[in-house]
Amino acid sequence: MDIEFLALPTEPVAQIRDLGRDAYDLPVERHVSGGDGYPCRHCLEETPLGQDYLVLAHKPFETTNPYAETGPIFLCAESCARAEPSDKTPAILRAPEYLIRGYSADERIVYGTGKVVTTDQIAAYARALFERKDIAFVDIRSAANNCYQCRIRRAS
Template sequence: MALRYIPMPDDDAERLRGNGPDAYGNPPERRISDGTGVPCRHCLRNVDRGQPYLVLAYRPFPSVQAYAETGPIFLHADECPAHDRNSLPPILASSKDYLLRGYGSDDRIVYGTGGVVAVERLAERAEELLALADVAYVHVRSAKYNCYQCRVETV
């Protein structure tokens, strides 16, 4: 099974960089990276030390509903290329484990799919979840803070 790692859509990144409102209606906050722990959700790479980035509330779902979690994320303040969907994102090598959770085509959590997985087993567990008939996609989230990292689908 081939996996695709889906970053934040280009139009979302452009709108937010243009000071468009985040999921709570606020303009993104601009900061300067210290070089550690600032993963951009568009290129799926860490923001290098000294580079500007944005902090904002993000909801990676098409509509507001009970399971559409919103949380803080980071984004390069300046344009960056979207992550190549066919390769493991560099930001997923920056922690020892991640929370994976399956969602149905209705964008609701598929109960029983959530769990913390060692980074070495991330692709394997994503494949297991995506093989389930009721799982349409998987979210990769921070195991410590539950922050959204990226979406995983099959090709």
Template sequence: MTIQFKALPTEDVQALQGGGPDAYGNTPERQVSDGDGMPCRHCLKNIAAGDGYLVLAYRPFPQLQPYAETGPIFLHAQECERAVEAEIIPEILESADYIVRGYGKDDRIVYGSGGVIPTDAIVARAETLFEREGIAYVHVRSARNNCYQCRIERA
């Protein structure tokens, strides 16, 4: 099976970069990166020291419902190119491990699908999850803070 890591949609990111409201209706905060641990969820690269970035609340689900987690993410403050959808683990996934969890077509967690997975095993874990009939897509989240990193879909 082939999978694809997917970044946030460009249309959504450009709205936020233009001052549009985040998931809580707030204007994204603007900061300057020190170059350490500021992963942009659009280009899926780390934000370089000295570059501006946004901090905002993001909900990677289409509607509010009990499983629609919202949390902080970072984006480049200026336009950046969206990461190419590929099976290769994105640059931002540089920690030792991540939460990898499956969701159904109803955008709810598929129980028993989540786990803390070593980074080098994420692709294999996602492929295994997609063998289950009820899994529509997978999230990769920080194992320490539960922050959304990216989405994985079947190719």
């Protein structure tokens, strides 16, 4: 099973930057990067040392339902190129483990799929989840803080 790791799409990221508002319609926070620990969910790279980054509440879902989680993310404050979909685990995933969860086509958590896995097992666990017909996509979240990292889909 081929999979692809997906960064946040450019259009909603550009809107966040332009409007300066988050998922709660609150102003985004702007800070200066210390060079490590501020991974942008659009380029899937660390915000460079000395560059501004944004902190905001983000909901990576199109629908609103009890499972449409909102949480904090970082974005480069200035325009950056969206990471291309890839079968390679993004370099920003450097923690020892992450929470992986499968979702249905109507953006609801599929019970029994949530699991904390070591970083080197993310792709294998996602592939196993995609063997199930009821899994439409897989989200990666921080195991420690539940922050959204990126999404995985079946490769086209």
